[in-house]
Amino acid sequence: MSINVLIVDDSGVMRAMILKSLRMSGLPLGETHQAANGQEGLETLSQHWIDLVIADINMPVMNGEEMIERMKENTEMRDIPIVVISTEGSKTRLEQLQQKGAAFIHKPFTPEKIRDTIKDIMKLGGSDGNQGTN
Numbered sequence: 799m800s801i802n803v804l805i806v807d808d809s810g811v812m813r814a815m816i817l818k819s820l821r822m823s824g825l826p827l828g829e830t831h832q833a834a835n836g837q838e839g840l841e842t843l844s845q846h847w848i849d850l851v852i853a854d855i856n857m858p859v860m861n862g863e864e865m866i867e868r869m870k871e872n873t874e875m876r877d878i879p880i881v882v883i884s885t886e887g888s889k890t891r892l893e894q895l896q897q898k899g900a901a902f903i904h905k906p907f908t909p910e911k912i913r914d915t916i917k918d919i920m921k922l923g924g925s926d927g928n929q930g931t932n
């Protein structure tokens with residue numbers, strides 16, 4: 799299976815870095831889409847088949863937290879795995895995101911960290927042999 803990814807970040811440089819890391823990761827990438835804020839992210843989600851969302855928190859128009867809340871209210875979007883990549887340092891905020899089922903990566907990040915987190919959240923080829931079925 800190949801993974802269709804949506805990258806949501808208000809920084810074009812950051813989106814490019816994340817995309818480069820994904821390409822280097824060896825993960826089976828399918829289509830990649832980009833959005834500059836949560837609003838654009840939700841529009842992309844409603845128009846395309848997306849298997850994984852990688853999202854920033856701090857963005858204009860609609861931030862990552864609100865986008866994730868909207869996704870959780872939507873039956874078509876609520877089960878899509880989410881990885882948040884942010885400079886966010888507040889423990890409370892991070893715990894709230896994790897309660898919503900999102901994994902978290904701190905900026906700055908390494909390509910290996912992105913790869914391992916995605917493998918983990920999407921249950922791809924874990925060392926314990928448990929293979930995801932979706």
Ligand SMILES: [Mg+2]
Nearest residue numbers: 808854856857
């Ligand atoms: Mg930002």
